[in-house]
Amino acid sequence: MADWYLKHPVAKRIREYGFEDSVQEDATMLVYLDLCEAKGWHHVDVHPCDHLRLSFLTAKEFPRSSLNVVVPISLEYQLSMEKLDKLLNGIKVPSHLAVDEEQDTSKSNGADNLNCIVIAIVESGSTIVYYYMHRGLHPPTEGSLSKKLIHPFRKDERKTKKRRRQKDESTKNQEGREKRQTASDGEQQSAEVVKND
Template identity: 30%
Template sequence: MAPLPSHPLYIKFLEQCVDSPPRVRGLSFQVYTDLLLAKQWWSVQPIDVPSLDKIVLVARSQQHDKREWIIPMNPQENWSMEWLSRTFANLSSVARGVESVVLAIVSTDATIVYYRIHKGLVPPKETKEA
């Protein structure tokens, strides 16, 4: 992979979050490229959210699906119910109606694990009996 500053996707990524702190760009860019290239998601947009001290990615898994809010994290970050409440509150200032987020946890070996977290209680999906 080319060094980040000269990578064509990094240049496009940076144009959309030029004011973000450099320390959060690498992790977010890794998730950004995973969504675009490996998972082939639609319209992946980085958004700098200073109140979270993160670049949040907004994307669609399919062209006509609803927007997903993806939060890049490293495994050493602590998160709690309080942190999740603050996260939903901070995202509400960016966009209305954020009911779930996807935590993209990037390990040191570049593996990314995605966890969907809903705001409040969500009933399980109904399954068809055979």
């Protein structure tokens, strides 16, 4: 990693948790930077989960939105239903943080666990994919992240492909016109040479 990366105060704090898992530490730091710098989330903070031996983040997508618990994992991490259940049951949100009704631990069957977490899967090339994991089955909400990201992307992708086709066609048409112009210029010059002889 770059020198500035290791000197970052959050990276130092993550290492101080003492989990000694450099892959998970790097994943946590990359997700932290992505949420703060690229996605512009608010109130992003890192917390340890001692009994699961990992660090997780809390953040808000918008200043007044609900608190999200984000668990960074590497692509190599073998995620199973058992491990997801351990994450949902094992991560405890610090009590000083305001928690919304969906994350409210007092309403989840008397257990002190979460109803939803965001899994941030980090690939070695620093690509990050976010998945919202709910306890039980939940349909997507009207303003869900998937609708905001997936559907407009497909529409934009179609527009981009159409523009490329149009550009390719206009380039071919332009090249054809230039060839015809060059050919007709050459014929005119030949005709002038023949007349002069």
